[in-house]
Amino acid sequence: MKGKLYGVGVGPGDPELMTIKAARIIKECDVIAVPGKIPEESIAFRIARQACPEIDEKLLIGIPMPMTKDEKVLKRSHEEGVLSLKHQLDEGKDTAFLTLGDPTVYSTYLYLHNEIRKGEYEAEIISGVPSFCAAAAKLHMSIGEKDEQIHVIPASYQVEGALGLPGTKVLMKAGKKLPDVKKLLREQNAESVMVENCGMENERIYHGTENIPEDAGYYTLLFVKKRGGEQ
Template sequence: MAGKLYGVGVGPGDPELLTLKALRLINEADVIMVPGEEVEESLAYKIVKDHIRDPHLRKIAAVSMPMTKDSKVLEANHRNAANEVEEYLDEDKTVAFLTLGDPTIYSTYIYVHKLVEKDGYNTEIISGITSFCAASARLNEGLVEKEQMLHVVPSSYGIEDALRLPGTRVLMKAGSKMPQIKQMLKETNGKIAMVENCGMENEKVYLSPEEIDERAGYYSLIIIKEAERLG
Protein backbone atom coordinates (compact mmCIF):
# COMPACT_ATOMS: atom_id res chain seq x y z
CA MET A 1 0.00 0.00 0.00
CA ALA A 2 1.41 3.38 -1.02
CA GLY A 3 1.65 6.38 1.29
CA LYS A 4 0.10 9.80 0.82
CA LEU A 5 1.42 13.14 -0.39
CA TYR A 6 0.33 16.36 1.30
CA GLY A 7 1.12 19.70 -0.33
CA VAL A 8 1.33 21.93 2.75
CA GLY A 9 1.07 25.70 2.52
CA VAL A 10 3.21 27.28 5.26
CA GLY A 11 2.09 30.88 4.77
CA PRO A 12 4.04 33.93 3.57
CA GLY A 13 6.86 33.99 6.13
CA ASP A 14 5.68 34.59 9.68
CA PRO A 15 5.82 31.26 11.57
CA GLU A 16 2.81 32.39 13.64
CA LEU A 17 0.71 32.32 10.45
CA LEU A 18 1.10 28.56 10.11
CA THR A 19 -2.25 26.81 10.39
CA LEU A 20 -2.92 24.19 13.04
CA LYS A 21 -3.61 21.65 10.30
CA ALA A 22 -0.31 22.36 8.58
CA LEU A 23 1.57 21.92 11.85
CA ARG A 24 -0.21 18.67 12.66
CA LEU A 25 0.51 17.12 9.27
CA ILE A 26 4.13 18.26 9.28
CA ASN A 27 4.66 16.57 12.61
CA GLU A 28 2.81 13.42 11.56
CA ALA A 29 4.73 13.04 8.29
CA ASP A 30 7.42 10.41 7.80
CA VAL A 31 9.15 12.65 5.26
CA ILE A 32 9.27 16.45 5.01
CA MET A 33 10.28 17.76 1.59
CA VAL A 34 11.25 21.39 1.01
CA PRO A 35 12.05 23.33 -2.18
CA GLY A 36 15.71 24.31 -2.53
CA GLU A 37 19.21 22.97 -2.93
CA GLU A 38 19.88 22.61 0.81
CA VAL A 39 17.39 22.03 3.60
CA GLU A 40 18.80 24.73 5.88
CA GLU A 41 18.66 27.30 3.07
CA SER A 42 15.01 26.65 2.22
CA LEU A 43 12.72 29.51 3.23
CA ALA A 44 9.81 27.10 3.70
CA TYR A 45 11.94 25.06 6.10
CA LYS A 46 13.06 28.15 8.04
CA ILE A 47 9.40 29.00 8.65
CA VAL A 48 8.57 25.63 10.21
CA LYS A 49 11.84 24.35 11.67
CA ASP A 50 11.23 25.53 15.23
CA HIS A 51 7.86 23.77 15.21
CA ILE A 52 9.08 20.34 14.06
CA ARG A 53 8.95 17.86 16.90
CA ASP A 54 11.73 15.28 17.02
CA PRO A 55 13.25 16.17 13.60
CA HIS A 56 15.73 13.30 13.99
CA LEU A 57 12.84 10.84 13.78
CA ARG A 58 11.86 11.80 10.23
CA LYS A 59 13.52 12.35 6.89
CA ILE A 60 13.89 16.00 5.83
CA ALA A 61 14.93 16.38 2.19
CA ALA A 62 15.52 19.31 -0.16
CA VAL A 63 14.19 19.18 -3.74
CA SER A 64 15.75 21.26 -6.51
CA MET A 65 13.30 23.82 -7.91
CA PRO A 66 15.30 26.19 -10.17
CA MET A 67 13.84 29.58 -11.10
CA THR A 68 13.70 29.51 -14.88
CA LYS A 69 11.18 29.90 -17.70
CA ASP A 70 12.82 27.17 -19.79
CA SER A 71 9.94 24.72 -20.15
CA LYS A 72 12.19 21.70 -20.75
CA VAL A 73 14.26 22.41 -17.65
CA LEU A 74 11.12 22.93 -15.59
CA GLU A 75 9.47 19.75 -16.82
CA ALA A 76 12.58 17.71 -16.08
CA ASN A 77 12.86 19.08 -12.55
CA HIS A 78 9.17 18.58 -11.85
CA ARG A 79 9.46 14.99 -13.03
CA ASN A 80 12.55 14.38 -10.92
CA ALA A 81 10.81 15.83 -7.87
CA ALA A 82 7.74 13.67 -8.48
CA ASN A 83 9.96 10.60 -8.78
CA GLU A 84 11.60 11.40 -5.43
CA VAL A 85 8.19 11.78 -3.79
CA GLU A 86 6.95 8.52 -5.30
CA GLU A 87 9.94 6.59 -3.97
CA TYR A 88 8.85 7.48 -0.43
CA LEU A 89 5.19 6.80 -1.21
CA ASP A 90 6.09 3.33 -2.50
CA GLU A 91 7.62 2.68 0.93
CA ASP A 92 4.20 3.50 2.47
CA LYS A 93 5.47 6.79 3.88
CA THR A 94 3.52 9.98 4.40
CA VAL A 95 5.15 12.96 2.68
CA ALA A 96 4.57 16.61 3.60
CA PHE A 97 5.86 18.79 0.76
CA LEU A 98 6.16 22.36 2.04
CA THR A 99 5.45 25.39 -0.09
CA LEU A 100 5.27 29.12 0.66
CA GLY A 101 1.88 30.76 0.91
CA ASP A 102 -0.87 28.57 -0.47
CA PRO A 103 -0.16 25.62 -2.79
CA THR A 104 -2.90 26.70 -5.21
CA ILE A 105 -1.53 30.20 -5.93
CA TYR A 106 1.33 30.29 -8.47
CA SER A 107 3.06 27.45 -6.65
CA THR A 108 5.81 25.37 -8.22
CA TYR A 109 4.64 22.52 -6.00
CA ILE A 110 1.35 22.14 -7.88
CA TYR A 111 3.15 20.78 -10.96
CA VAL A 112 4.70 18.02 -8.84
CA HIS A 113 1.33 17.40 -7.21
CA LYS A 114 -0.37 16.89 -10.57
CA LEU A 115 2.30 14.46 -11.76
CA VAL A 116 2.10 12.36 -8.60
CA GLU A 117 -1.69 12.36 -8.72
CA LYS A 118 -1.66 11.38 -12.40
CA ASP A 119 0.60 8.45 -11.53
CA GLY A 120 -2.18 7.14 -9.30
CA TYR A 121 -0.99 8.13 -5.82
CA ASN A 122 -3.09 9.56 -3.01
CA THR A 123 -2.65 13.34 -2.69
CA GLU A 124 -4.15 16.22 -0.73
CA ILE A 125 -3.63 19.99 -0.68
CA ILE A 126 -3.45 21.82 2.66
CA SER A 127 -4.27 25.49 2.24
CA GLY A 128 -2.05 28.20 3.68
CA ILE A 129 -2.43 31.94 4.24
CA THR A 130 -1.72 33.76 0.98
CA SER A 131 0.92 36.45 0.69
CA PHE A 132 -1.52 39.04 -0.63
CA CYS A 133 -3.92 38.58 2.28
CA ALA A 134 -1.01 38.81 4.74
CA ALA A 135 0.34 41.91 2.98
CA SER A 136 -3.03 43.64 3.06
CA ALA A 137 -3.32 42.86 6.78
CA ARG A 138 0.20 44.22 7.29
CA LEU A 139 -0.96 47.46 5.65
CA ASN A 140 -3.88 47.42 8.10
CA GLU A 141 -6.57 47.69 5.45
CA GLY A 142 -8.99 45.61 3.41
CA LEU A 143 -8.22 44.17 0.01
CA VAL A 144 -11.60 44.53 -1.70
CA GLU A 145 -15.02 45.84 -0.68
CA LYS A 146 -18.59 45.65 -2.02
CA GLU A 147 -18.56 45.14 -5.80
CA GLN A 148 -14.83 45.60 -6.25
CA MET A 149 -12.97 42.93 -8.20
CA LEU A 150 -9.65 41.38 -7.21
CA HIS A 151 -6.99 40.60 -9.82
CA VAL A 152 -3.90 38.58 -8.89
CA VAL A 153 -1.12 39.01 -11.45
CA PRO A 154 2.31 37.32 -11.77
CA SER A 155 4.62 40.28 -12.38
CA SER A 156 7.25 38.38 -14.33
CA TYR A 157 4.93 37.95 -17.34
CA GLY A 158 4.07 41.60 -18.09
CA ILE A 159 1.56 43.79 -16.31
CA GLU A 160 0.61 46.52 -18.78
CA ASP A 161 -2.94 45.23 -19.39
CA ALA A 162 -3.43 44.28 -15.73
CA LEU A 163 -2.78 47.83 -14.57
CA ARG A 164 -5.83 48.97 -16.53
CA LEU A 165 -8.19 46.50 -14.84
CA PRO A 166 -10.84 47.82 -12.42
CA GLY A 167 -10.78 47.04 -8.71
CA THR A 168 -7.75 45.95 -6.71
CA ARG A 169 -4.70 44.60 -8.50
CA VAL A 170 -2.10 42.45 -6.76
CA LEU A 171 1.31 42.14 -8.43
CA MET A 172 3.09 39.07 -7.08
CA LYS A 173 6.85 38.41 -7.05
CA ALA A 174 7.61 41.79 -8.56
CA GLY A 175 11.29 41.94 -7.62
CA SER A 176 12.74 40.65 -10.89
CA LYS A 177 11.41 43.59 -12.91
CA MET A 178 11.22 46.28 -10.27
CA PRO A 179 12.74 49.23 -12.19
CA GLN A 180 10.25 48.84 -15.07
CA ILE A 181 7.33 48.17 -12.72
CA LYS A 182 8.15 51.18 -10.56
CA GLN A 183 8.08 53.47 -13.58
CA MET A 184 4.69 52.11 -14.66
CA LEU A 185 3.31 52.51 -11.14
CA LYS A 186 4.24 56.19 -11.15
CA GLU A 187 1.90 56.58 -14.14
CA THR A 188 -0.94 54.56 -12.55
CA ASN A 189 -3.85 56.10 -10.64
CA GLY A 190 -4.90 54.69 -7.29
CA LYS A 191 -3.49 53.88 -3.87
CA ILE A 192 -0.25 51.91 -4.25
CA ALA A 193 1.79 50.12 -1.59
CA MET A 194 4.35 47.34 -1.55
CA VAL A 195 5.40 44.82 1.10
CA GLU A 196 8.76 43.13 0.65
CA ASN A 197 9.36 39.82 2.46
CA CYS A 198 6.03 39.99 4.29
CA GLY A 199 6.22 38.47 7.76
CA MET A 200 9.96 37.84 7.64
CA GLU A 201 12.73 39.44 9.69
CA ASN A 202 13.79 41.62 6.75
CA GLU A 203 10.26 42.82 5.94
CA LYS A 204 9.94 46.31 4.44
CA VAL A 205 6.85 48.39 3.67
CA TYR A 206 6.65 51.06 0.97
CA LEU A 207 3.61 53.34 0.85
CA SER A 208 4.10 54.94 -2.56
CA PRO A 209 5.79 54.14 -5.89
CA GLU A 210 8.42 56.79 -5.19
CA GLU A 211 9.49 54.99 -1.98
CA ILE A 212 9.96 51.60 -3.64
CA ASP A 213 13.52 50.33 -3.72
CA GLU A 214 14.38 49.20 -7.25
CA ARG A 215 16.68 46.57 -5.72
CA ALA A 216 13.82 45.00 -3.75
CA GLY A 217 13.87 41.21 -3.60
CA TYR A 218 11.92 38.48 -5.34
CA TYR A 219 9.26 38.25 -2.62
CA SER A 220 7.90 41.74 -3.18
CA LEU A 221 4.14 42.14 -3.44
CA ILE A 222 2.42 45.29 -4.71
CA ILE A 223 -1.19 46.19 -4.00
CA ILE A 224 -2.88 48.78 -6.25
CA LYS A 225 -6.28 49.91 -5.05
CA GLU A 226 -8.59 51.68 -7.46
CA ALA A 227 -9.00 55.40 -6.82
CA GLU A 228 -12.23 56.08 -4.95
CA ARG A 229 -14.95 57.57 -7.11
CA LEU A 230 -16.50 60.83 -5.99
CA GLY A 231 -20.19 61.63 -6.20
Protein backbone atom coordinates in the same frame (compact mmCIF):
# COMPACT_ATOMS: atom_id res chain seq x y z
CA MET B 1 0.73 0.12 1.07
CA LYS B 2 1.87 3.33 -0.62
CA GLY B 3 2.43 6.51 1.32
CA LYS B 4 0.41 9.68 0.81
CA LEU B 5 1.69 13.02 -0.44
CA TYR B 6 0.64 16.28 1.23
CA GLY B 7 1.28 19.71 -0.25
CA VAL B 8 1.52 21.80 2.92
CA GLY B 9 1.19 25.58 2.86
CA VAL B 10 3.22 27.04 5.73
CA GLY B 11 1.98 30.62 5.28
CA PRO B 12 3.90 33.75 4.26
CA GLY B 13 6.60 33.93 6.91
CA ASP B 14 5.30 34.24 10.46
CA PRO B 15 5.28 30.72 11.96
CA GLU B 16 2.25 31.66 14.08
CA LEU B 17 0.27 31.90 10.84
CA MET B 18 0.77 28.21 10.13
CA THR B 19 -2.51 26.34 10.51
CA ILE B 20 -3.11 23.70 13.15
CA LYS B 21 -3.71 21.19 10.35
CA ALA B 22 -0.39 22.02 8.66
CA ALA B 23 1.44 21.48 11.93
CA ARG B 24 -0.34 18.17 12.53
CA ILE B 25 0.45 16.85 9.05
CA ILE B 26 4.12 17.77 9.42
CA LYS B 27 4.29 15.96 12.77
CA GLU B 28 2.56 12.86 11.39
CA CYS B 29 4.50 12.49 8.14
CA ASP B 30 7.61 10.32 7.83
CA VAL B 31 9.32 12.50 5.23
CA ILE B 32 9.56 16.26 4.74
CA ALA B 33 10.21 17.40 1.16
CA VAL B 34 11.37 20.95 0.58
CA PRO B 35 11.94 22.96 -2.62
CA GLY B 36 15.68 23.45 -3.15
CA LYS B 37 18.81 21.32 -3.01
CA ILE B 38 19.49 21.90 0.71
CA PRO B 39 16.31 21.60 2.82
CA GLU B 40 17.72 23.43 5.86
CA GLU B 41 18.32 26.53 3.72
CA SER B 42 14.70 26.71 2.56
CA ILE B 43 12.55 29.55 3.93
CA ALA B 44 9.55 27.22 4.07
CA PHE B 45 11.56 24.76 6.16
CA ARG B 46 12.74 27.46 8.56
CA ILE B 47 9.18 28.68 9.06
CA ALA B 48 7.88 25.16 9.74
CA ARG B 49 10.79 24.40 12.07
CA GLN B 50 9.81 27.24 14.39
CA ALA B 51 6.26 25.92 14.69
CA CYS B 52 7.19 22.22 14.67
CA PRO B 53 10.61 21.47 16.23
CA GLU B 54 9.84 17.78 15.64
CA ILE B 55 10.71 18.36 11.99
CA ASP B 56 14.38 17.82 12.85
CA GLU B 57 13.60 14.17 13.57
CA LYS B 58 12.20 13.59 10.06
CA LEU B 59 13.88 12.42 6.90
CA LEU B 60 14.49 15.58 4.84
CA ILE B 61 14.74 15.54 1.05
CA GLY B 62 15.43 18.47 -1.25
CA ILE B 63 13.52 18.86 -4.51
CA PRO B 64 15.40 21.33 -6.76
CA MET B 65 12.98 23.78 -8.39
CA PRO B 66 14.98 26.17 -10.60
CA MET B 67 13.76 29.75 -11.06
CA THR B 68 13.55 29.73 -14.84
CA LYS B 69 11.05 30.04 -17.68
CA ASP B 70 12.94 27.50 -19.78
CA GLU B 71 10.31 24.82 -20.38
CA LYS B 72 12.86 22.06 -20.96
CA VAL B 73 14.67 22.79 -17.71
CA LEU B 74 11.38 22.99 -15.81
CA LYS B 75 10.11 19.74 -17.31
CA ARG B 76 13.30 17.90 -16.38
CA SER B 77 13.29 19.23 -12.80
CA HIS B 78 9.62 18.34 -12.37
CA GLU B 79 10.20 14.80 -13.64
CA GLU B 80 13.14 14.33 -11.28
CA GLY B 81 11.08 15.74 -8.40
CA VAL B 82 8.22 13.36 -9.09
CA LEU B 83 10.58 10.37 -9.17
CA SER B 84 12.11 11.42 -5.85
CA LEU B 85 8.69 11.72 -4.22
CA LYS B 86 7.47 8.43 -5.69
CA HIS B 87 10.50 6.69 -4.22
CA GLN B 88 9.40 7.71 -0.73
CA LEU B 89 5.74 6.95 -1.36
CA ASP B 90 6.56 3.51 -2.77
CA GLU B 91 8.27 2.72 0.53
CA GLY B 92 5.02 3.49 2.32
CA LYS B 93 6.21 6.82 3.73
CA ASP B 94 3.73 9.67 4.05
CA THR B 95 5.46 12.77 2.72
CA ALA B 96 4.81 16.47 3.32
CA PHE B 97 6.04 18.90 0.67
CA LEU B 98 6.41 22.35 2.24
CA THR B 99 5.57 25.47 0.28
CA LEU B 100 5.32 29.15 1.20
CA GLY B 101 1.89 30.72 1.38
CA ASP B 102 -0.80 28.51 -0.10
CA PRO B 103 0.04 25.62 -2.48
CA THR B 104 -2.66 26.72 -4.94
CA VAL B 105 -1.31 30.25 -5.51
CA TYR B 106 1.57 30.37 -8.03
CA SER B 107 3.21 27.37 -6.42
CA THR B 108 5.51 25.01 -8.28
CA TYR B 109 4.23 22.23 -6.04
CA LEU B 110 1.06 21.87 -8.12
CA TYR B 111 3.03 20.39 -11.04
CA LEU B 112 4.32 17.64 -8.76
CA HIS B 113 0.91 17.15 -7.16
CA ASN B 114 -0.84 16.64 -10.49
CA GLU B 115 1.76 14.21 -11.76
CA ILE B 116 1.65 12.15 -8.57
CA ARG B 117 -2.14 11.92 -8.78
CA LYS B 118 -1.91 10.43 -12.27
CA GLY B 119 -0.44 7.30 -10.74
CA GLU B 120 -1.78 5.03 -8.01
CA TYR B 121 -1.00 7.53 -5.29
CA GLU B 122 -3.03 9.66 -2.91
CA ALA B 123 -2.28 13.38 -2.61
CA GLU B 124 -3.88 16.16 -0.60
CA ILE B 125 -3.43 19.93 -0.44
CA ILE B 126 -3.25 21.62 2.97
CA SER B 127 -4.14 25.29 2.59
CA GLY B 128 -1.95 28.04 4.00
CA VAL B 129 -2.41 31.77 4.52
CA PRO B 130 -1.59 33.55 1.21
CA SER B 131 1.03 36.29 1.43
CA PHE B 132 -1.27 38.97 0.06
CA CYS B 133 -3.86 38.32 2.77
CA ALA B 134 -1.22 38.53 5.50
CA ALA B 135 0.24 41.68 3.93
CA ALA B 136 -3.17 43.36 3.73
CA ALA B 137 -3.77 42.57 7.41
CA LYS B 138 -0.39 44.08 8.25
CA LEU B 139 -1.40 47.25 6.37
CA HIS B 140 -4.88 47.43 7.97
CA MET B 141 -6.33 47.54 4.47
CA SER B 142 -9.18 45.88 2.64
CA ILE B 143 -8.30 44.12 -0.59
CA GLY B 144 -11.90 44.15 -1.76
CA GLU B 145 -15.11 45.83 -0.58
CA LYS B 146 -18.68 45.73 -1.94
CA ASP B 147 -18.41 45.25 -5.71
CA GLU B 148 -14.66 45.98 -5.87
CA GLN B 149 -12.80 43.49 -8.04
CA ILE B 150 -9.59 41.74 -6.97
CA HIS B 151 -6.94 40.77 -9.51
CA VAL B 152 -3.94 38.64 -8.52
CA ILE B 153 -1.19 39.06 -11.10
CA PRO B 154 2.24 37.40 -11.53
CA ALA B 155 4.51 40.43 -11.89
CA SER B 156 7.31 38.47 -13.55
CA TYR B 157 5.20 38.45 -16.72
CA GLN B 158 3.58 41.25 -18.74
CA VAL B 159 1.60 43.48 -16.35
CA GLU B 160 0.88 46.58 -18.43
CA GLY B 161 -2.59 45.49 -19.50
CA ALA B 162 -3.41 44.06 -16.07
CA LEU B 163 -2.72 47.38 -14.35
CA GLY B 164 -5.61 48.90 -16.29
CA LEU B 165 -8.11 46.51 -14.70
CA PRO B 166 -10.62 47.92 -12.19
CA GLY B 167 -10.40 47.36 -8.44
CA THR B 168 -7.38 46.13 -6.50
CA LYS B 169 -4.40 44.67 -8.30
CA VAL B 170 -2.08 42.40 -6.34
CA LEU B 171 1.29 42.04 -8.07
CA MET B 172 3.01 38.87 -6.85
CA LYS B 173 6.78 38.24 -6.83
CA ALA B 174 7.48 41.67 -8.23
CA GLY B 175 11.12 42.08 -7.15
CA LYS B 176 12.91 41.68 -10.49
CA LYS B 177 10.37 43.79 -12.37
CA LEU B 178 10.26 46.80 -10.03
CA PRO B 179 11.82 49.36 -12.42
CA ASP B 180 9.29 48.48 -15.14
CA VAL B 181 6.39 48.33 -12.69
CA LYS B 182 7.30 51.69 -11.14
CA LYS B 183 7.37 53.32 -14.58
CA LEU B 184 3.91 51.99 -15.38
CA LEU B 185 2.52 53.05 -12.00
CA ARG B 186 3.79 56.61 -12.49
CA GLU B 187 2.24 56.74 -15.94
CA GLN B 188 -1.12 55.57 -14.60
CA ASN B 189 -0.94 57.83 -11.52
CA ALA B 190 -1.95 54.87 -9.35
CA GLU B 191 -1.76 54.47 -5.58
CA SER B 192 0.54 51.68 -4.49
CA VAL B 193 2.11 50.07 -1.45
CA MET B 194 4.85 47.45 -1.50
CA VAL B 195 5.50 44.73 1.07
CA GLU B 196 8.75 42.78 0.94
CA ASN B 197 9.25 39.54 2.90
CA CYS B 198 5.90 39.72 4.69
CA GLY B 199 6.04 38.19 8.16
CA MET B 200 9.79 37.62 8.08
CA GLU B 201 12.54 39.31 10.09
CA ASN B 202 13.59 41.44 7.13
CA GLU B 203 10.07 42.62 6.28
CA ARG B 204 9.91 46.04 4.61
CA ILE B 205 6.92 48.24 3.73
CA TYR B 206 6.97 51.14 1.26
CA HIS B 207 4.00 53.48 0.79
CA GLY B 208 3.71 55.32 -2.52
CA THR B 209 5.27 54.63 -5.90
CA GLU B 210 7.93 57.29 -5.33
CA ASN B 211 9.22 55.42 -2.26
CA ILE B 212 9.42 51.97 -3.86
CA PRO B 213 13.07 50.94 -4.36
CA GLU B 214 14.49 49.95 -7.73
CA ASP B 215 15.17 46.40 -6.61
CA ALA B 216 13.89 44.01 -3.97
CA GLY B 217 13.82 40.34 -3.09
CA TYR B 218 11.81 37.58 -4.72
CA TYR B 219 9.12 37.64 -2.02
CA THR B 220 7.82 41.09 -2.88
CA LEU B 221 4.24 42.08 -3.61
CA LEU B 222 2.44 45.31 -4.42
CA PHE B 223 -1.12 46.49 -3.92
CA VAL B 224 -2.26 48.89 -6.63
CA LYS B 225 -5.46 50.91 -6.65
CA LYS B 226 -6.80 53.86 -8.59
CA ARG B 227 -6.29 57.14 -6.74
CA GLY B 228 -9.17 58.16 -4.57
CA GLY B 229 -10.57 54.62 -4.55
CA GLU B 230 -11.94 54.99 -8.12
CA GLN B 231 -12.80 51.77 -9.96
